[in-house]
Amino acid sequence: MSSKITFYEDRNFQGRSHECDTDCPDVHPHFSRCNSIKVESGCWVLYEKPDYTGYQYVLTRGEYPDYQRWMGYNDTVRSCRTFSYTSEGPYRMRIYERPNFQGQMMEFSEDCESVQDHFRSRDIYSCNVMEGYWTFYEHPNYRGRQYFMRPGEFRKFSDWGATCATTGTSCVTLIIFYQDRHFGGQHYECMSDCTDLHSMFDRCRSIRVESGMFVIYDRPGFMGTQYFMKRGEYSDYMGTAGMNDCVRSCRMIPMIIFYEDKNFSGRFIECSNDSADLACLLKRCNSIRVESGCFMIYEKSNYDGNQYCLRRGEYPDCHHWMGANDSVCSCRLIHMEPSFNMRLYTRIEFGGQMMDLADDCPSVKDRFHVNDIFSCNVTDGYWLFYEHPDYRGRMHLIKPGDYKRFSEWGGRSARVGSIRRILDC
Structure with missing residues (x-):
């Protein structure tokens, strides 16, 4: 049986439409936005970006009058793939x-x-x-x-295609805006900064923050009156906060919480920025919860010692962040950047063979046929150097800048097994 899907630019199957019956790596020439879909036959995977990348949505036969019905985050569909299956299994x-x-x-x-x-x-x-x-x-x-x-x-x-290993639990920072009080009416889910929410909804009278913390603004572009929203339910936040129903932009606040004991118990401290000395605030750290953002934690004060990169998620004991002990004495917020580019050198002070890198590298030896990196120049993005291939072993945060020798990024030797970009967390 052949597969068939119809995309519509407007909600409720209105506006310009496009029919598709096979895989398509770029549907953007056929429509500029997608707000409703009819799947007449077959099963489909939609992608937010061309070439089957970005957010994925699995659709079976049926009608989807708006993008929230397929749990979409926006009206962007750029590629699609069909697949055949039988509901009887086996699985x-x-x-x-x-x-x-x-x-x-x-x-x-x-x-x-x-x-x-x-x-x-x-x-x-x-x-x-x-x-x-x-x-x-x-x-x-x-x-x-x-x-x-x-x-x-x-x-x-x-x-x-995942950016973290967490599945079946809250791995994303999420705020949900509702048009009516008590979480009624149409709603819109947001998981990152948004400069203009007006195109998503015309009013907002209740909010649910499922994870993380946000600042919301009553004007676009992070302007106007600000309101701080932490995890919780705001069934009638207009009456509570004394603001109107205009929410036009929102910004995520990075947050990491350190706990003295395992499983998020005992004394704890919250941090939303760089901290050079956590030891004066916390004697030990046995569990961590990253509410939002991405952080590098260090075994010693002043960003020294073993390093561990933590993304959004929960770490009930030190083994979950690959730590060897309960010592966390400093942390650094990692700022996300849209582009990535670095140059690697086989000799100190940018000498020897030079190699350009703009994407992840699971094995430095397989790609560049060298084992050691003695210096590097990072022009764009934040990166992680790993001691072993396949992103294993001791890691080092590499920020934009010049590193004339491996000791400047904290390495004990020039050995680098793999390299990974720090993407959106």
Whole structure:
């Protein structure tokens, strides 16, 4: 049976339309926006960007009068793929708590509403899909960002397009705006800074902050009166905050919480920026919750010692951030940048062979045929150097700037096994 999907520029199947019956790596020439869809036959995966990249949405046969029906974050659809399946199965997959099919393993042959309840872990680092097509969701109960999983081996979470290993729980910072009080009417979900919300809704009378913290503004471009919103429900925030129903822009506030004991218990401190000395505030650190943003934590004060990059998510003990002990004495906020570019050198002070890099590199030796990096120049983006291939071992944060020798990025030797960009968290 052939597949068929129809895209409409406006809601409720209005405006310009385009029919498609096969994979298409770039649908942008056919329509500028997509606000409703009819799937007449087959199953489809939609992508926010061309060439099957960006946010993914899995659609089965049915009608979707607005993009919220397919859990879209906006009206952008740039590519699509069709796939065939049978609802009778069989279905079979294995998930692992470490890359390359290591650590605890659990096998699934049916739906799972909450990964943590069954797997006792929030993180899936690799998986093997033996039979059937599956969808990973970021939140429990099939909510949040989706990842389409075909039969095959996925040795690390980036293989299925994810930016972190957390699945089936709150991995994203999320604020939901509702047009009416008590979470009624149309709603819009937002997971990052937004300079103009007016195109998404004309009024806002209740808000739910599911994770993270935000500042909302009554004018576009982060202008006007500001209101601080932390995690919680605001069923009638107009009466509580004394503001009108105009919400025109919002900005996410980075936040990391350090706990003295495991499983987010004991004394804790909150931090939203760089801190050169945490030891005076906290004797030990056995668990961490990153509400929003991306942070580098250090074993010693003044950004020294072993380094660990933490993205949004929960780390119930030091092993979850690959730490060797409960010592966290400083932290640094990592600022996201849109472009990435760096040059690597095989000799100190930018001598020897020079190599350009603009994307992730799972093995420096395989790509450049060298084992050691003695100096580097970072013009764009924040990066991580790893001691071993496949992003394993001791890591070092590499910010924009010149590094004339490996000791300037904290390395004990020139050995660099793999390199990864720090993308949006």
